[in-house]
Structures are given as C-alpha cells and as structure tokens.
Amino acid sequence: MYKILIADDEQKIREVLREYAEFEGHEVEEAVDGMQVVELMKSNTFDIIIMDIMMPRLDGFSACKEVRKFSSTPVLMLSARGEEYDKLFGFEMGADDYVVKPFSPKEVLARVHAIIKRNQTQVAQNDTIIYEGLEINFTARDVKVDGEKVGLTPKEYDLLFYLVRNKNIALSRNKLLEAVWGYDFFGDDRTIDTHIKMLRNNLGEYRKYIVTLRGMGYKFEV
DSSP states (O other), rough: EEEEEEEOOOOHHHHHHHHHHHHOOOOOOOOOSSSHHHHHHHHHSSSEEEESSSSSSSOHHHHHHHTTTOOOOOEEEEESSHHHHHHHHHHTOOOOOEEEEEEOOHHHHHHHHHHHHHHHHHHOOEEEEEEETTEEETTTTTEEEEEEEEOOOOOHHHHHHHHHHTTTTOEEHHIIIIIOOOOOOOOOOOHHHHHHHHHHHHHHGGGEEEEEETTTEEEEEE
C-alpha cells in the first residue's frame, strides 16, 4: 500500500484517480493547488505525488521545484499539453515521469507502481567514491564538488550513479533511458542529453569525467 498525494484543481480528476488508487488499497490525500502540495509535503511523508501542471496560486512546475528543495519524493506530472518543451522542463524541475491528458487511470496507476518500484529497488552502496575533488556517496545520495555539497535533481542523481557504477563502459542513450527511467518511459534521446547537460553544469570542472560518444551515448571515464 502506498501513500499518494493527488494534486489537481479539477475535482473530477482527483475523484477518478482517488477511486482507482483506493480500490488498489492505497491511501490518498488531495491538494487543489501547488501551495497546498508544498505545505502538505513539509508535514507529511508520501510515496509519490501525482500533480497537474496547470493549477492556481502555484503551478505544478513551480511546486515541483519547491518540493525538490527538501524532498526526493517521486513526482508524476499531469498535463493537458504534450509538447516536448513541457516534458523536458518538467524533468528539469525534478519530475520523474509525465502523463498527457486525457489519460487512462489504469495507466497512471501502472506508472505509479513502476516509479515507486524503481525508487525502492535502487541498489544501495555503503561506500563513497572520490575522483579528485568529486565525492560521491551512494547511500546518502550526496555529491560534493571540492568539498561543497551539490544539489541535484533525483534523476540527475540516478543518472550520475548509473554512469559511475558502469564507469569506462560505453552506454547508449536507449540503455540509459531503460536503466534510469525504466522500460515504461515514453521519452526520447533528448531527455538524456538535457539531463547530461544539467549534470555537467553541476559538476563544474569534473564534468570532464562524463564523455560524449558521438552518435551513441555517454560514458563515465576515469
């Protein structure tokens, strides 16, 4: 049983998703705007947030960004628009997946299960790896650059950790999509490129370890 926060200003959508989620035995709380999402996240623990983008007071993108300042809880974004820009921007804000309206409630719940399963089955490693001034702690999900902690989005952490765990191995974009986002993710190569760009920006001079393999993908080379 999961504890799910459903945020949408459309009551009908909240009701439908709640019905399906509770039918599966999950506990559900609701929010009608992004401000409520942030407030609830500060005082509660959820396994996942299902959140619409277009909401009053504080939109889903902004709410996701605020939540990411203090929580790594997975976020599944909902939107009436399917433009690639919206999807990429959502990932930049820290979203884990994206569903376009109108959607099947069964699909949404299937994605919820997949997202949570991926988060729960990530391999924990109790060691810290150091490459010059780049320090990576897998268990604590901490990354430090020259002693300063770097704030990465959940997917940036996952992507970096996967690259490091497979250091010196050439990884195609499709392989990275499957490993980090899962087989159920409906994305394209540019999703990987966008996250690699953001990750490199955060790593500063140690971006040099992430090597581009032209026409294929990337590898963490040491």
